[in-house]
Amino acid sequence: MSLPSLLLVGCGKMGGALWQGWLEEGLAPSVILDRRCEAPPAPHRVVRSPSEIPRGFKPDIIILAVKPAGMEETMASLRPVLDDTIVISMLAARTIESLRAASDGARTKIVRAMPNTPASIGKGVTGVCSTDLNEDERKLCTTLLSAVGDVAWVESEALLEALTPISGCGPAYVFLLAELLEKEALRVGLPPDTARLIARGTVSGAGALLEASPEESETLRKNVTSPNGVTAKALEAMMAPEAWPATMTKAIDAAMARAREMAS
Numbered sequence: 001m002s003l004p005s006l007l008l009v010g011c012g013k014m015g016g017a018l019w020q021g022w023l024e025e026g027l028a029p030s031v032i033l034d035r036r037c038e039a040p041p042a043p044h045r046v047v048r049s050p051s052e053i054p055r056g057f058k059p060d061i062i063i064l065a066v067k068p069a070g071m072e073e074t075m076a077s078l079r080p081v082l083d084d085t086i087v088i089s090m091l092a093a094r095t096i097e098s099l100r101a102a103s104d105g106a107r108t109k110i111v112r113a114m115p116n117t118p119a120s121i122g123k124g125v126t127g128v129c130s131t132d133l134n135e136d137e138r139k140l141c142t143t144l145l146s147a148v149g150d151v152a153w154v155e156s157e158a159l160l161e162a163l164t165p166i167s168g169c170g171p172a173y174v175f176l177l178a179e180l181l182e183k184e185a186l187r188v189g190l191p192p193d194t195a196r197l198i199a200r201g202t203v204s205g206a207g208a209l210l211e212a213s214p215e216e217s218e219t220l221r222k223n224v225t226s227p228n229g230v231t232a233k234a235l236e237a238m239m240a241p242e243a244w245p246a247t248m249t250k251a252i253d254a255a256m257a258r259a260r261e262m263a264s
């Protein structure tokens, strides 16, 4: 598939995950700008600073994946290549308005997106929002983002902010579950190799079943829970109102509050 020329700015945890996912699909960015990126130089070009962007290189789409606090500085350094581009910002908590202000009057369309790291294996979920794009540009962004997983366009930035603690942060909660299961496996006496194998295998197997099955997650949970059996006892502890349900609400609220702090 051929795509417009792509400049990936920031190739760390998230930018690197997108890059890996795109590479698998044969959609490598033309140029990657990152001070540390260790990506092999072909088929794309890796540069360490905007001054090293090849003369004459004209990106159509710029993927911004730097830390939120570095947004203004990065946008200012990109000003020479910003005109007539679509900037897709992956930054948490930075509004379209702030990105537009940082673009210093450039003729650029701004898209705000919230991906997640399973993009590196084509299993990401990306929320997207923009009011700047025409139909073709929207399709183009969908093509690019759907190469690394599912894409959900949302109507407003408020909704993008609402999905950030669910899907953007969500993989961390699942990895924490794997960590905790492994610790419990060790605590109840399993050898380390076995503890690791069964904890990771359980989380990844359940995720794969969830993906493959048409059933609701609730049904899949109930399928494991034999009446009056052992799972029921474990879930009684986890599903008590003050346990996981309350913790999850508290966690999502805390993440949203932090995003509001970072935006101000």
Ligand SMILES: NC(=O)C1=CN([C@@H]2O[C@H](COP(=O)(O)OP(=O)(O)OC[C@H]3O[C@@H](n4cnc5c(N)ncnc54)[C@H](OP(=O)(O)O)[C@@H]3O)[C@@H](O)[C@H]2O)C=CC1
Residues within 6 Å of the ligand: 009, 010, 011, 012, 013, 014, 015, 016, 033, 034, 035, 036, 037, 048, 049, 050, 065, 066, 067, 068, 070, 073, 074, 077, 090, 091, 092, 114, 115, 116, 117, 168, 169
């Ligand atoms: N990690 C995740 O799971 C997710 C992250 N995001 C968003 O993605 C963005 C990036 O996060 P993450 O990948 O975790 O961060 P990282 O710090 O891992 O990656 C950012 C990379 O960009 C480099 N960089 C920053 N500014 C410049 C610059 N001006 N010139 C060259 N290189 C630069 C950084 O180098 P250096 O370290 O030297 O500054 C670093 O290598 C954040 O805004 C975050 O909100 C969104 C969804 C999920």
Ligand SMILES: O=C(O)[C@@H]1CCC=N1
Residues within 6 Å of the ligand: 092, 164, 168, 169
């Ligand atoms: O933790 C963060 O701020 C970023 C945004 C979503 C996932 N990581």
